Amino acid sequence: MGTISFTIGACYAASSSRRFHRRCGRCKWRYRKRHTAKPAFISAKQLDEVSFAQVMHINAAPPALLLAALKPSLQGKHATIIASLSARVGSITDNGYGGWCWYSYRASKAAHNMLLRTAAIELKRLNKQSIVLCLQKPFQARVPTEKLFSAEFVVKQLIDVMAKRSQETTGSFWDCAGEPIDW
Secondary structure (H helix, E strand, C coil), X not given: CCEEEEEECCCHHHCCHHHXXXXXXXXXXCXXXXXXXXXXXXXXXXXXXXXXXXXXXXXXXXXXXXXXXXXHHHCCCCCEEEEEEECHHHCCCCCCCCCHHHHHHHHHHHXXXXXXXXXXXXXXXXXXXXXXXXXXXXXXXXCCHHHCCCHHHHHHHHHHHHHCCCHHXXXXXXXXXXXXXXX
């Protein structure tokens, strides 16, 4: 195919959820001191607008800004695949867990997904051969290091998923195994 471009949203390590969990002890995620975002949602009364905006900016803005900058290059009649890593928690349909600590992260990934789906519609008007996809990287929280997938394996899986997509699937969301994820 033609061009393959990846944009990568920040992982949720940079979001407020890890810090919240470290404080409340609900799970065994490790907090790293380099992540300084304050919790955006601990309870409805503790909404922190600045932290919410920070998480939204980290996860939603970069792919949209990159697409805007690349728009002139994407126009035409050449095959183009644009893939951006997202998270299943950004699926409104797949949200069966809820949770206050996840609100800012879920909202930012849902915004990311909507921006990519909207870009797919716009880009289709400018280049009929374009494909815009959201891809879910394999879930890695609470997985022992020796059981994590290698970077090479993950990249191969994601490239295989992209290679199997067509113009009819533009604006869709896929997991690492090639299964569609509902919006």
